[in-house]
Amino acid sequence: MSTTLQPYLKAVRQTLTAAICLENFSSQVVERHNKPEVEVRTSKELLLTPVTISRNEKEKVLIEGSINSLRISIAIKQADEIEKILCHKFMRFMMMRAENFIVLRRKPVEGYDISFLITNFHTEQMYKHKVVDFIIHFMEEIDKEMSEMKLAVNSRARISAEEFLKRF
């Protein structure tokens, strides 16, 4: 199972490197406005083919590109109820602080757990390969953090139950 992790991340990295070629493009609909076309979606000619990369039925990444912006949505593996709750809370925590993340989207795309929005302004300010590195690193770390949190929850629950039941 874990033998698919490295090829999965490699495929995501390669696709991201291809899709993250963005250039400045002002809105064709409203003058003097500059909007991320992947979010607005009014002009079909500016949108690229959306592409999915999946590791199994539960984990996948959706990459939607356009001329000036890129949206990456990640579905994280959630094996049981407690992981679902942990994932939801953790993602919510990060999405509330999306300003500080710069490339994070405040709401995930339907069907996924977390979404990133990268615009041409970001690629002008930051190195493209570093942004891609960040996303891949994020995907790797999420799984580790989730298992760590799950262990912490279980051990805390065990300790508090022990202390409580000592009274009886």
Next chain:
Amino acid sequence: MSKNTRNTAFRKVDVDQYGEEVYEEDQTADEGATGPSDAEVQSMLAKGRNGDALQYVLTNAPLTSKNQGVKDKAAQTVLKVLMSLKANEIEGSLKGLDQAKQDTLMKYIYRGFENPSEGSSAQLLVWHDKLFAVTGVGSIVRVLTDRKRV
């Protein structure tokens, strides 16, 4: 005198569609493109000619067809062929492909990722890796930008 001004239907007209530079998707649909024949592919796989089966399905890919059913059927056939090839045979079969077929194959790999089933994603990841080693980022860019969806 002004009976015609009662009619306010003009307000509902979408004026944007009449603009000069409105983009229209290429309307020319090739009704003849029916995709690879399932029976043909089955017979090739049964004989063990996996490389030939791959060449056949990629040559007959219904790229210009507007019929979604035809495309879905072709995608399933290609997925079957991709699953049937073993890991060590993949490199050999990739050698015989020209650029157009490589791009079509990359499109089908991404199409296969959209409907993951038992073990399909793992095999597709191997395909993706091997094909990328041959083609580089170029084929992924062509998959993203080509209007002819698979």
